[in-house]
Amino acid sequence: MNGHQTITSEMTKVCLGRSGPLVSRMGLGTMTFGVETKEQEAFRQLDLFVDHGGTLIDTADAYGGGLSEEIIGRWGKQRGGFGDLILATKGRFVPPPGSHGASRRSLVRSVEASLERLQVEVIDVYFVHGWDCHTEVAETLSTLGDLVRAGKIHNIAWSNLAGWQLQKVLSTAQAQGDPIPVALQPQYNLLDRGIEQEVLPCCLQAGVGVTPWSPLGGGWLTGKYSTELQPCGATRLGEDPNRGVEAYDLRNTERTQQILTVLRNIAGRYECPPAHVALAWLSSRPGVSAILLGARTVDQLKSNLGASSLVLTAAELDELTKVSAVGLPPYPYGFLEHWSQMDVWKTLGT
Template identity: 75%
Template sequence: MTQAKNSSPGMATTALGQAGPLVSRMGLGTMTFGAETDEEGSFRQLDLFVDQGGTFLDTADVYGGGASEKIIGKWGRRRGGMGDLILATKGRFAPPPGSHGASRRAIVRSVDASLTRLQVEAIDVYFIHGWDRHTDVAESLATLDDLVSAGKIHNIAWSNVCGWQIQKIVSTARAQGYPVPVAVQPQYNLLDRGIELEVLPCCLEAGLSLTPWSPLGGGWLTGKYTAEARPTGATRLGEDPNRGVEAYDLRNTSRTHAVLDALRSIASRHGRPPAHVALAWLGSRPGVASILLGARTEEQLADNLAARDLVLEVSELETLTKVSSPGLPAYPYGFLEDWSQVDVWKTLGTQSVSR
């Protein structure tokens, strides 16, 4: 993946996919806007992000019940337009005036509603927010193709999909002459590396980029949660310890704390907080184009943006990769990995390896 320096100092850029736009290596995720962060606080985050050289803004029609898109639209109008910024949003789960699903009707209604809230003529990258098992993916792709032709969106992408779904999307698009996605947006961090089994290999094979969400594991990789005390107070897990895949009891494991110990050790060598090390590791992973930073406050965002110049030693990357490894399921992954380490024909002699 070719990288180039942004015209603004301190932020590199990378192309999304094989034919997508250049985006900053750190993106601004805006799920907090209109929910955990008020309008003025959101404006301050947007101003800070752009001042630091950021170019990639990511939102969705369901964030804050549409408030996130409205805030971004109002901010964009106040500054005289989006300029060179790359704006991404998502549709799949919104109530009217959007529409639930990835059917033609749903996508068209959702795109039009997002364009109105964002106050733009076109969306740079439009993500389908998840798989719709009730709609043939060819219908979704045909609709997106029509919207690209109409100038309402420029690039397509998908979020929260598994490996076979990515392959189905890509193969259908190529077979029928529809636009191929430029990116996939999954959860990816040191505590959740599940995408490495199928999603990441599929993306690399197809030339799709990753724009990971939850790069700090819902706050776990900042080191602020401990094994001894359930979180309380004004943090995401403090307010909701059972928060989805980031839930305290789900992640309060020996593996998590081994990862945190390694983060602290490496961080101390660099004079950095653990979060910077976690972000640097993620930025080094294959296929990762832009890491989505989500913050409640301007101060949190500024701290995370400061990680952009940290480069870890190869040995440090290897340590983090090893300690965070979730291991392979015995079959078929462990089985295939074992076979890849030996000369199967030599081991089996003249026997056939077919089963």
């Protein structure tokens, strides 16, 4: 084998972005809690995650209509508090009655509700769950700033933004003197590298940490789905083959199969699951602070935690990067890359 992998209680810790808290390289995503994962199984996942050195627990008011937050809150109370753990939650998609999106009225009430469900006095990282086209971002940011100053949030963050939206958030926050987001939570994996064109460069330039969701492409990168037969049974795509960006027909492509072939080949060298290789590649990407692992069961989580100590060679990383590359659209990205390589910008005086 080219390397080794063991589950360790000394999971690597990194700063969340340029100025955020110190977090484990793998975070626990809890979207399944209260929906696909019952409370006692969720407690066991939380115990396992912490026992293996995990510190970042990620939830949202939209997960199970608040059930995920409630379960985490009861678990925290049972263990005597969260201590050194970093608790992240989100608001925007489940506004209180009479509110909408990321407005001041909505966020203030949403934060209060999340604090109550989580049974804490302050949220370590509060994500706005998505862009709100009905609310000026200046209002959203000033509200978040007030909540930070009131001691109800330590750090702010965002999820699911386009590049221009992230830059508007950053520019507006700086102009107003409001807190700068420490992190962005987008979809990012070997099957979907769309953020690399605009969003990721913006994060890198501004020092915003990336905490990807769906690191295994909705299960595709585990190798459990077949190109010959649509999934069925107790899997995410088995229960809902048309599941948004992870839909079976959308991802059942030749490119996906080429990626899976390389994943399996590399996994064979390490005698580990393909999922470990996919997670190790993602963990190596520039700007990625913490990867969010979501699981229905303790066994699934335990398996994925095994990827925390897998380090791929530069050649293996390059092989995965090349097979999953989608190329640049001809304009403007291909055009700009071509002319920058020709050093034409100096000629043009820019």
